[in-house]
Every structure is written in structure tokens, then in C-alpha cells.
Amino acid sequence: MFDGVELRDWNEYVRLLVGLLALINPLTILPIFLGLVQGRARQEKRHISMVASVTVLVTLLSFTYLGGALLGLFAITIESFRIAGGILLLLTALEMMRAKAAARAGGEDTEVNVTSVGVVPLGIPLLAGPGAIVTTIVDATALSSIAHKIAVSLVVALVALIVYVVLRLSAKADKYLSPTAMTVFNRVMGIIIASIAIEFILTGLAAKFPVLTQAAPL
Helix, strand or coil: CCCHHHCCCHHHHHHHHHHHHHHHCHHHHHHHHHHHHCCCCHHHHHHHHHHHHHHHHHHHHHHHHHHHHHHHHCCCCHHHHHHHHHHHHHHHHHHHHCCCHHHCCCCCCCCCCHHHHHHHHHHHHHHCCHHHHHHHHHHHCCCCCHHHHHHHHHHHHHHHHHHHHHHHCHHHHCCCCCHHHHHHHHHHHHHHHHHHHHHHHHHHHHHHCHHHHCCCCC
16 A cells, blocks of 8 residues: 555655645744733643644645545646646745735734634634645645555644644744844745745646647757
8 A cells, every 4th residue: 555656756745845834834923823822821822832733734634635525526627726726825925025924913812712712813824824725735636545645644744743843932932033034034935935836837737738848849
């Protein structure tokens, strides 16, 4: 079942890991997270961090295994979804490179249930947003083997773990990340996302219009 033929090259899974981390980018929402947990007990902060990371895990795992079925239900080809997802990712990247990503708003309400805060807005849509969902569906449907989906699931689990660690250590990280550093980081992540978006669009167009990949006659 775990024959290497059923898996993509290892660098493709590394690319997925880097791409998801760039899209989810837990450092971007640190100001929002710190605002939401301000004044709360350490146990509540830990609980919110856990709920947010579990929300990311469950959301992306759901689309890993059901994303293809949802596309079939609405009669959407993976090529079309790849092109649309690439455009969406490109818009996200342009927004990040303009240093607007950190402006995603999150409200402050100490009366809100701590679990609800972890699910919405932290887990969805600030962390597991449309871009991360699109990327997960596209990569998960690249191969139909169960081994490939398990490999994607492991990448998703690692991303969720990293999200949890970053949120848990955010109180310390906040002391060292200045607004300027956050802006630079967002723009670097934006460049990475833009590169992935272009690859999505080009791959989708090549599949839809094979003539684009044919060499011109000399």
C-alpha cells in the first residue's frame, strides 16, 4: 500500500508544507491573538491555542479527504479549481506584499467563550482560510492513492502542530517581533505564495489548453 510509486517526490510534500505555513502564517495573526487573549488566565490562553490548532487540523483534513468529492458534486474540474485557486492565492500574495495582511481584524470581547474564540475567528478564517483550503484540495487530489492522502495528512498535522507552538510561545515572540519585522516577514511570505500561485495557474492552463505547451514550429 505504501509503494513509493503511489507517492509524489518528497520535495513536493516539502513544498506543500512551506506553502501551507506561508498561507496560514501564524505570526501574522499574533497581534490579533494577543488582543483576544489579553487579560485571560494562562490556562485559557493555552486552551485557545489548542482549539485554534485543532480547528486548522480538522478543517484541512476534511478537505484532504472530501475535497475531491465536493468538486465532483458541483461538476468542477480540478484544472478549473487549480486556476481559480491560483488566482485567489495570487490576490492573497499581492495583499500580503502590500503589508495589509496583518490588518485582518479580530474583535476583543473577554466575555466570549474561550472555545468559540479559538474556532472563530482564529481557527477559521484567520488561520485555515480559503488559500490554505485551496492548496490542500489541489495537492490532495494530485494522486488518488491512500498513501498520498496519508502523506498530505501528516503535512497538515505538522502544520497544525507548528501553529500550536507559535501561538503558545506568542507572548515571548511578541517581545522580539517589531511591526517592521512583521511587515518584512509578510512580504517574504507573499513572494513565496505568489510563486506557488503562478505554478497553479500555469499548470491548470496547460491541462485545459494543451496547445499552450506545444513548441512552436521552426
